[in-house]
Amino acid sequence: MDSDSDGSHISATPPRDLQPPPPPSSHISRIKLFSTITHSHPTSNPNPKPKPKPKPKPKRYSKPSKPPSKPLPKPSQPEPSPTPIPVPNLSDLPFQIRRPSDEKPDDSTCNVPAGGLYLSKFASFSKIRRPTSLDVKSIANDSASDSIPPPCRTEVKGEGVDINAVKVVKRHPNLIGGSNFPALPAKKPRISNEGNFVRLNINGYGKSKFKFKGKRKGYSAASGRRSFRGYKRKARGSGEIENKGVCGEDGLGFEISQVGKRDRLEVDEELIRDAVSGVRNESSDENLLKLLKLTHGYESFREGQLEAIKMVLSGKSTMLVLPTGAGKSLCYQLPALILPGIVLVVSPLVALMIDQLKQLPSMIEGGLICSSQTAEEISETLRLLQEGTIKVLFVSPERFLNAEFISIFSTTPVISLLVVDEAHCVSEWSHNFRPSYMRLKASLLRTRLNVQCILAMTATATTKTLNDVMCALEIPQTNLIKMKDLMTLLKSSPFVDVESIIIYCKFQSETDMISKYLCDNNISAMVSFSFTLLVCLNEVLFRESEANLFFNCNMANFSKHKSYHSGILNKDRSRVQELFCSNKIRVVVATVAFGMGLDKRDVGAVIHYTLPESLEEYVQEIGRAGRDGRLSYCHLLFDDNLYLKLRSLTYSDGVDEYAVSRLLSQVFATGLSSQQKICALVRESASQKFDMKEEVILTILTHLELGEVQYLSVLPQINATCTLNFHQTPSGLLAAKDIVIATILKTADIKHGQYVFDIPTVANSIGVSAVDILNMLQKLKSKGEITYDMKDPAYCYTLVDVPKDFCSLTAHLTKWLSEIESCKVQKIDVMFHAAAFAVQECKRMNGCKDSQHTPCLHKKILEYFNEDGFTDVPEKLDQSSPFLRADIKVFLQSNSQAKFTPRAVARIMHGIASPAFPSMTWSKTHFWGRYSHINFHVKVYSGSRNSVFEPDCVIQDSKIKKSPDITYDREHSGL
Ligand SMILES: Nc1ncnc2c1ncn2[C@@H]1O[C@H](COP(=O)(O)OP(=O)(O)OP(=O)(O)O)[C@@H](O)[C@H]1O
Numbered sequence: 001m002d003s004d005s006d007g008s009h010i011s012a013t014p015p016r017d018l019q020p021p022p023p024p025s026s027h028i029s030r031i032k033l034f035s036t037i038t039h040s041h042p043t044s045n046p047n048p049k050p051k052p053k054p055k056p057k058p059k060r061y062s063k064p065s066k067p068p069s070k071p072l073p074k075p076s077q078p079e080p081s082p083t084p085i086p087v088p089n090l091s092d093l094p095f096q097i098r099r100p101s102d103e104k105p106d107d108s109t110c111n112v113p114a115g116g117l118y119l120s121k122f123a124s125f126s127k128i129r130r131p132t133s134l135d136v137k138s139i140a141n142d143s144a145s146d147s148i149p150p151p152c153r154t155e156v157k158g159e160g161v162d163i164n165a166v167k168v169v170k171r172h173p174n175l176i177g178g179s180n181f182p183a184l185p186a187k188k189p190r191i192s193n194e195g196n197f198v199r200l201n202i203n204g205y206g207k208s209k210f211k212f213k214g215k216r217k218g219y220s221a222a223s224g225r226r227s228f229r230g231y232k233r234k235a236r237g238s239g240e241i242e243n244k245g246v247c248g249e250d251g252l253g254f255e256i257s258q259v260g261k262r263d264r265l266e267v268d269e270e271l272i273r274d275a276v277s278g279v280r281n282e283s284s285d286e287n288l289l290k291l292l293k294l295t296h297g298y299e300s301f302r303e304g305q306l307e308a309i310k311m312v313l314s315g316k317s318t319m320l321v322l323p324t325g326a327g328k329s330l331c332y333q334l335p336a337l338i339l340p341g342i343v344l345v346v347s348p349l350v351a352l353m354i355d356q357l358k359q360l361p362s363m364i365e366g367g368l369i370c371s372s373q374t375a376e377e378i379s380e381t382l383r384l385l386q387e388g389t390i391k392v393l394f395v396s397p398e399r400f401l402n403a404e405f406i407s408i409f410s411t412t413p414v415i416s417l418l419v420v421d422e423a424h425c426v427s428e429w430s431h432n433f434r435p436s437y438m439r440l441k442a443s444l445l446r447t448r449l450n451v452q453c454i455l456a457m458t459a460t461a462t463t464k465t466l467n468d469v470m471c472a473l474e475i476p477q478t479n480l481i482k483m484k485d486l487m488t489l490l491k492s493s494p495f496v497d498v499e500s501i502i503i504y505c506k507f508q509s510e511t512d513m514i515s516k517y518l519c520d521n522n523i524s525a526m527v528s529f530s531f532t533l534l535v536c537l538n539e540v541l542f543r544e545s546e547a548n549l550f551f552n553c554n555m556a557n558f559s560k561h562k563s564y565h566s567g568i569l570n571k572d573r574s575r576v577q578e579l580f581c582s583n584k585i586r587v588v589v590a591t592v593a594f595g596m597g598l599d600k601r602d603v604g605a606v607i608h609y610t611l612p613e614s615l616e617e618y619v620q621e622i623g624r625a626g627r628d629g630r631l632s633y634c635h636l637l638f639d640d641n642l643y644l645k646l647r648s649l650t651y652s653d654g655v656d657e658y659a660v661s662r663l664l665s666q667v668f669a670t671g672l673s674s675q676q677k678i679c680a681l682v683r684e685s686a687s688q689k690f691d692m693k694e695e696v697i698l699t700i701l702t703h704l705e706l707g708e709v710q711y712l713s714v715l716p717q718i719n720a721t722c723t724l725n726f727h728q729t730p731s732g733l734l735a736a737k738d739i740v741i742a743t744i745l746k747t748a749d750i751k752h753g754q755y756v757f758d759i760p761t762v763a764n765s766i767g768v769s770a771v772d773i774l775n776m777l778q779k780l781k782s783k784g785e786i787t788y789d790m791k792d793p794a795y796c797y798t799l800v801d802v803p804k805d806f807c808s809l810t811a812h813l814t815k816w817l818s819e820i821e822s823c824k825v826q827k828i829d830v831m832f833h834a835a836a837f838a839v840q841e842c843k844r845m846n847g848c849k850d851s852q853h854t855p856c857l858h859k860k861i862l863e864y865f866n867e868d869g870f871t872d873v874p875e876k877l878d879q880s881s882p883f884l885r886a887d888i889k890v891f892l893q894s895n896s897q898a899k900f901t902p903r904a905v906a907r908i909m910h911g912i913a914s915p916a917f918p919s920m921t922w923s924k925t926h927f928w929g930r931y932s933h934i935n936f937h938v939k940v941y942s943g944s945r946n947s948v949f950e951p952d953c954v955i956q957d958s959k960i961k962k963s964p965d966i967t968y969d970r971e972h973s974g975l
Pocket residue numbers: 049200201202203205206207298299300301302305322323324325326327328329330459
């Protein structure tokens with residue numbers, strides 16, 4: 001399937017959520033069972049990040065004649081007062097649900113004086129013009145300099161735009177796979193062991209191997225070194241950081257060196273270049289991980305990183321909220337290698353800029369502009385910026401006061417990404433409001449700098465602050481990435497004292513990330529499993545009521561950890577289970593159903609990192625805690641954005657009537673003439689052909705067997721295609737003795753001397769079962785006569801009857817599947833509503849208190865199990881967009897080469913992959929997930945049905961016709 005055409009990014013839709021985001025919603029709140037602790041605000045960091053980082057400060061970074069401007073420290077923040085450990089009250093066993101705004105008052109406004117302040121007589125964002133030598137002085141805010149470069153002609157690499165002649169047309173968004181990328185840096189002349197590569201990974205994260213090859217091509221440090229003149233960077237492969245105030249090449253610098261045990265990273269530019277090209281062609285997880293390993297030496301992404309990077313690469317402005325040290329910088333470092341233009345990082349403190357500059361890997365050239373630099377230094381930086389050498393430029397927000405600074409960017413490559421570090425400073429509601437940050441309004445950045453994509457990063461923000469920042473920077477609510485404060489939770493009472501904890505997640509990738517994150521933070525042990533659930537509501541509720549002891553922890557066993565994936569062998573799973581049961585692993589991070597066969601009585605806590613998909617699932621999972629009768633804790637991290645995602649995903653199993661009709665036409669293709677013959681549907685190809693998940697095909701086949709009328713008998717699954725080689729006896733002789741071989745020789749295709757044949761065809765010719773054929777082949781193989789390979793797993797069946805009325809069978813099956821889908825959606829809605837009720841509506845009476853909500857959740861659960869609990873579709877989804885119809889039209893027009901069903905269009909608009917429309921291809925389209933906030937069925941699907949020609953059932957009576965491929969039909973659609 002082709003990806004969207006060039007026109008696919010043209011949308012009738014204005015940037016999403018141009019209006020201020022809705023009032024604080026419960027992005028992430030918590031639900032607890034049996035805990036009385038009040039935790040800090042999920043989005044606020046309880047340990048506010050000290051800026052600058054507590055690393056040795058450079059002794060100098062400006063010319064000696066001028067005292068360096070001191071980084072102005074942020075006002076110190078009060079330490080959060082320690083939360084008293086509660087003594088659980090037996091009569092008070094509530095769930096706890098809190099929303100951010102309940103927990104912490106808004107941060108007080110506190111202005112931070114600007115570091116590196118430059119005062120300009122020009123109004124900020126005044127008319128852009130090319131910088132002159134005078135401007136450079138002005139930018140430098142310094143005395144005259146002899147070495148002001150003449151305005152230079154600059155080409156946007158790869159685009160050949162002469163910005164002296166033409167005002168740069170800054171192309172955006174950052175569509176991956178587009179042709180607007182510059183060629184990767186060619187070989188650079190200076191190759192040295194002394195790169196600008198300094199890893200300051202003193203936290204010990206990752207397993208990086210840092211080693212420079214003797215010869216380094218391409219990403220030379222030379223220009224980078226010039227660009228932040230004075231910083232001579234040396235990597236000696238170390239674990240310890242040492243900042244020395246020494247004279248660099250120009251006598252103004254300091255040297256940063258690493259000395260220690262770490263191995264050195266072999267930087268192979270060719271490999272990196274290939275990996276970058278790979279990501280540009282396709283920004284898949286796999287390609288990005290490959291690049292990460294090469295550039296940073298890390299084994300995996302941490303939580304939030306991959307998501308943020310992908311958002312940015314697809315040109316979507318993003319709000320990233322991750323705790324201090326979680327690795328936010330990587331989220332612009334990697335895009336800097338991939339995006340065509342400059343990454344402009346706005347940072348509040350000079351010391352922080354220097355620190356971030358030092359952390360850039362060697363292959364990313366960085367620079368900074370600050371008021372303490374000399375005119376020469378600034379002009380050199382500008383030169384490197386103009387020639388496209390500097391990829392990441394750090395500046396303070398005060399720079400945006402300066403019209404000359406703004407004008408620089410009319411002569412440089414495009415700004416592909418503007419990063420606002422410490423983005424909470426934008427909001428006057430934050431603890432660190434900084435007036436100059438107010439300049440960073442998306443509209444101004446867009447008009448003056450043609451900035452199309454913004455990455456706002458912070459570790460500390462209340463919901464109110466976040467909304468403010470996202471509103472100013474025009475970041476849609478859907479583009480908010482936050483790490484749920486799992487660490488805070490695990491490190492605070494009562495969880496810090498619980499020995500055995502299960503953390504439930506929805507996605508495999510999530511378990512991996514959390515597992516890695518916890519291991520990095522010395523919390524032991526990760527496992528992921530999946531299996532089905534049982535419901536045991538009463539047992540759970542009674543057990544909870546009876547729980548009466550506060551569990552004391554034993555930290556002695558916490559040191560060891562294991563990390564597992566769902567693909568692990570059964571014996572390894574058992575091993576992990578054993579380790580968990582014997583308290584050698586403290587925390588298990590599991591997908592939905594870890595615990596089958598687990599009889600660990602002292603599981604002290606169950607944390608739901610993701611919203612369960614039903615109350616049944618929730619009740620089952622919390623029931624794994626407290627089996628020993630002790631007080632146990634349940635905590636749900638409630639995230640309404642995730643709910644929307646999960647809700648969207650429930651539509652991934654659904655099918656169109658048209659697809660069912662096509663499937664039936666194939667299932668019954670042979671008609672009753674072939675009764676008793678084996679029919680096979682190769683799973684993968686059928687799934688793609690009908691755009692139906694394999695499990696859904698099996699469900700339909702099973703229904704055709706077990707429904708009111710039995711139309712077929714499902715047989716064991718087999719691999720349908722066999723490739724066979726003869727070894728001893730010549731094939732002809734063997735065929736004379738063996739009917740199976742004789743039939744194979746008759747029906748097989750010969751490819752490269754091998755016999756390729758279809759097992760069901762051979763079995764049907766002889767009149768035996770597929771299993772008989774396999775047994776005979778196995779026998780010949782054991783005698784050394786043949787070898788063979790099998791492929792194409794297939795669902796097999798024999799026909800019993802052929803439907804008289806295909807149309808009504810199709811309609812019946814579609815309705816049935818649609819009811820299953822609705823039921824799933826309803827279940828997740830109920831789960832969401834139960835949690836949302838506690839977060840948003842519970843008046844905290846009848847036993848509910850603070851964030852503890854056992855009574856109200858008990859009530860909801862009981863109502864549900866008495867079948868009173870079904871609720872309507874949540875209001876927040878029941879909205880439409882005036883642009884939907886027009887966007888569907890543009891999408892279809894720009895992808896006229898592809899064939900869509902209404903459901904396929906609706907899924908793409910919701911960002912749901914399907915077998916025929918994989919995310920690898922279709923997530924590149926501008927429309928991918930664009931309407932995920934809008935009710936799938938009510939709006940998006942019906943909108944698509946109106947726009948896509950949906951033929952009536954094409955199979956009439958028992959006459960089977962080949963269905964025409966469905967396509968967009970403008971006339972029919974009435975668009
Ligand atoms: N995927 C990863 N795997 C291992 N280590 C990582 C990964 N990403 C980042 N790190 C390391 O984590 C540390 C912190 O990263 P970084 O400084 O970017 O964090 P941050 O979120 O920006 O913190 P701060 O808020 O203090 O600026 C760095 O040493 C970095 O090298």
